[in-house]
Amino acid sequence: MSGRKKAIRYEAGGRDMKCPICGHEEFWKRKTLMNTKGLTFWELDWLNKEADNYVCDRCGYILWFLPK
Numbered sequence: 207m208s209g210r211k212k213a214i215r216y217e218a219g220g221r222d223m224k225c226p227i228c229g230h231e232e233f234w235k236r237k238t239l240m241n242t243k244g245l246t247f248w249e250l251d252w253l254n255k256e257a258d259n260y261v262c263d264r265c266g267y268i269l270w271f272l273p274k
Contacts, residue, residue: 211234211235211236212234213232213233213234213263214232214233214234215231215232215233216233216235216260218269218271223260223269225262225264225265225267225269226267226269227262227265227267228262228264228265228267230262230263230264230265232262232263232264233260233261233262233263233269234260234261234263235258235259235260235261236258236259236261237256237257237258237259238256238257238259238270239252239255239256240255240256240257240272255272255273256273257270257271257272257273258270258271258273259271
């Protein structure tokens, strides 16, 4: 895909991340809004929390991490 960030290795919980589907170890990172019905109804989506997504550079599987 053009325009996406360079895939690199990441850690989660002190361990190297590995794709649970294909075993690849390089991901690119993005953020996704965790939309709720109420805030979307009032057109306040920007108030929703964000999750970090790590997308496997080989198969495209997405790992989601919620903020602490």
